[in-house]
Amino acid sequence: MEEQRPLRVAVIGAGPAGIYAADILSKNHPTATVDVFDRLPTPYGLIRYGVAPDHPRIKEIINALHKVLDNPRIRFIGNVDYGVDVKLEELRPFYDAAIFATGADKDRVLNIPGVDLPGSFGAADFVSWYDGHPDVPREWPLTATKVAVIGAGNVAVDVARVLAKTADELLETEIPDNVYRGLLASPVTDVHVFSRRGPAQVKFTPMELRELDHSPNVDVIVHPEGIEFDEGSLEEMRKTRHVKMCVDILQNWAMRDPREDRKRRLHLHFLQAPAEILGTPEEGVTGLRTETQELTGDGNVRGTGEFTDWDVQAVYRAIGYLSKPLADLPFDTRTGTVPHEAGRVLDMDGNHIPGVYVTGWIKRGPVGLIGHTKGDANETVTSLLADVEAMPEATQREPEAVVSYLRRKGVTYTTWAGWQLLDAHEIKLGEPHGRKRIKVVPREDMITLSNG
Structure with a gap:
């Protein structure tokens, strides 16, 4: 059996769509390592910040996503705002491919x-x-x-x-x-x-x-x-x-x-x-x-x-959510999505931009439940894996290289270990009141607690 070439992938967005993509990728490529970025200091996207707090099923979904991010081949890097802190061309030296899973968090216009x-x-x-x-x-x-x-x-x-x-x-x-x-x-x-x-x-x-x-x-x-x-x-x-x-x-x-x-x-x-x-x-x-x-x-x-x-x-x-355009990527303002074919991002001429993919609501629009998100991620990862041999290879493949670059740029990022510290702190805040947790709200406090 032919040995698969090592694979480094960046996933932009740590909600269900991004985490499922990372999970499917790690299961289907034996040496793939994945960095999941998010502009927030915390993972889980709309599961943490878009679902009503009295939903009983939130806990089950978070447990499943937690297990994925516990995988040593998947790394969470939070508080990194794509388009502000880092852009596509800056990521290319560190990754063979990037999957955008930034979701939709704005309101659709009512005229x-x-x-x-x-x-x-x-x-x-x-x-x-x-x-x-x-x-x-x-x-x-x-x-x-x-x-x-x-x-x-x-x-x-x-x-x-x-x-x-x-x-x-x-x-x-x-x-x-x-x-x-x-x-x-x-x-x-x-x-x-x-x-x-x-x-x-x-x-x-x-x-x-x-x-x-x-x-x-x-x-x-x-x-x-x-x-x-x-x-x-x-x-x-x-x-x-x-x-x-x-x-x-x-x-x-x-x-x-x-x-x-x-x-x-x-x-x-x-x-x-x-x-x-x-x-x-x-x-x-x-x-x-x-x-x-x-x-x-x-x-x-x-x-x-x-x-x-x-x-x-x-x-x-x-009346519905709407995605925001992403720096350096084409965007269809009518549908609020990135143009793609089976998850492969397409340029203005309909050609695949090498190594660039989408999944989740930024790909298909803000419709469907969690189950649809898994199927959607599966399609995108299948396309990515079919393209591996033709991808331009990352030149700085060591996992430390990208975080060193962020530090040199002055970006204060958070980690999976940091999220676990913050998670434990929020649970502890809730204990005296008989509550599951009390969320920490200010970004600065979340970063401070995450970084010990």
Whole structure:
């Protein structure tokens, strides 16, 4: 059997997409060594900074990712911002190939009047706030009693649930102290979630949907006037089990009596498309105008010309994430992705840029669950391994070479051993309060703790 040439690969992004790529690569090439970079001092990407803290499955996913990063052939290098601290041409001497797995952490644009009013928020920013992301402000203006959430995916459901729950219910999670204090002062009584399409077209999963109803303080109310189905909806329910499960849950909730003992209400509205956010720059948001939609027979919708104004003082836009362009790589602004063929990055002429690959949301757009990310990484790594013999070889292959280069540039990076120190510190912070952990938020503190 022909001996495979040694392989040095950089992965940019230490979320699930990047870590799975590193894992698949190490398993399929006996001598491959992989450095996984991230602009944050910590690994795990959106699993740490993009998932609601009360999700029970976070721990399982992190355990799996932890095992991968424990592999001695995989090295975590944090607090290195690609495009600022280091660029593609600077990485080339140290690596045969680079896989970009930078994900998507910005909000997709909603083009309606009033979107820039004070009190109109992108869901991604709010998620970053309640997850203790180091690069967002520590205060959040939770002053509204009635709130609208636009969207029908898992992020919309997460945002609505966090807004509706009491702060004390979230205290057993890893939310930072400033988030607890902010939610404790929130005067919210009603959270309205608006979906443009019908109940058979929602994007959230049955587990996320059921989680809405777990709070003893929140009454989930499904407004029956939007519970409609056309032939396209019925077909979707017949062929997709989780769609049928979601519809059954929603229909059951629509028929039950209000629970008057609960102080907060979470309303689900279907077939309501956002048309305008109402208010003034001085007052901020004073309402949301939606247009009632009707199903067109194939599961799509069209406007009816009938509008409703909702009394809300804040609007959260959860209509999808968007990736940012990457330095020195082509970018399709329409799709928010890097042009590629089976993970091979393509230049403006459609030719593969040697040694450059993508995986995850920067490759396929912000869709799909964790399982899709594994399949996606597998395709990219398969392409990379098929190209090995034609790749230009790295000239400075020793693992120490790249970190020496970062030190000479004055980049203060963090390591896997450093993350374990920070991880232990956060767990210890939570122990006296009976909590799993309390997140450290300031970047400087994370770096100091990581570097002992």
